[in-house]
Amino acid sequence: MKRRFFTGLVFVLVILGSVLIGFSYFSLLFCLIAALCLWEFSKLVLIDSTLNSKLILVILGLFPYFFTFMFINNLVSEKDFLLFPVMFFTLFLLELIRGKGHSIENMGNYAMAVIYIGIPFALLLWMSIDNGDYMRGRMAGLLFLTWANDTGAYIAGNIFGKHLLMKRISPKKTWEGFFGGMFLALLFGYASSYMPSTGLQTIDWWILALIISIFGPVGDLIESLLKREKQAKDSSNLLPGHGGFLDRFDAFIFHIPFFTLPFGIASLIETTIISPIVAYLLLEPPKTLMHSTLRAPNYRDWE
DSSP, X not given: OHHXXXXXHHHHHHHHHHHHHOHHHHHHHHHHHHHHHHHHHHHHHOSSOOHHHHHHHHHHHHHHHHHHHHHHXXXXXXXXXXXXXXXXXXXXXXXXXXXXSOHHHHHHHHHHHIIIIIHHHHHHHHHTEETTEEOHHHHHHHHHHHHHHHHHHHHHHHHHOOSEEETTTEEEEEHHHHHHHHHHHHHHHHHHTTSSXXXXXXXXXXXXXXXXXXXXXXXXXXXXXXXXXXXXXOSOSSBXXXXXXXXXXXXXXXXXXXXXXXXXXXXXXXXXXXXXXXXXHHSOOOSOHHHXXXXXXXXXXXX
């Protein structure tokens, strides 16, 4: 128990410290965490679990993260996102060169690594920037909500837990724990609304708390299903008393895309509807409708 507490304390301090210090430390640490999650995932799912296969999976899984980092730093443009389909088709080439059997399973596992782990961490990086500013408060609030949901579920489940959430997958998760985690996450959502550098209101944090409370436990169950099918207790033993990084970030990974969804919808509405309308009213109308709707207004094009 002491080892588990000490590991958890160091874990929280290191992550919060990197988030609060700045974007460089935040992006570097979560790149490392993503790589470790991918490494553990490769050990769980790859049939041909050679070093080369594991490295290929990790490198492919990190591609969305690296690409998002370069996009944030203006090293690539929107058009370069066309490289993503090319990346997936390289899976066929890699298996053609490797040619050691289980090609379909390996290609599926590589693609799953990108979708299940690589893209969520890339979305986390994208969400940390708002109008060119690093939103450390938003990132800290995301972590607080995640930990609050886990803690509330653990406490309520131990005290009141009677009705199993999904016995076939996890005999310990209960509906009482589910609602206990939701309650504590909503409380922390209200507290997070007073944090600086978030760009969010109280109602926004409550919506995000609900998203985390619903989809976080689903992420836990999905990783439990994966480990059960592979007959593994933990993804690794890198975190004494806690298992592996994938064990600690399973809920986090799964709820990030849903956590990001409100920001994506707001950005889409602003870019494709609000900005063109405002520009149309304040300046000369754009030359074509397509010109005004496919990208944010560029005032030089209208001179």
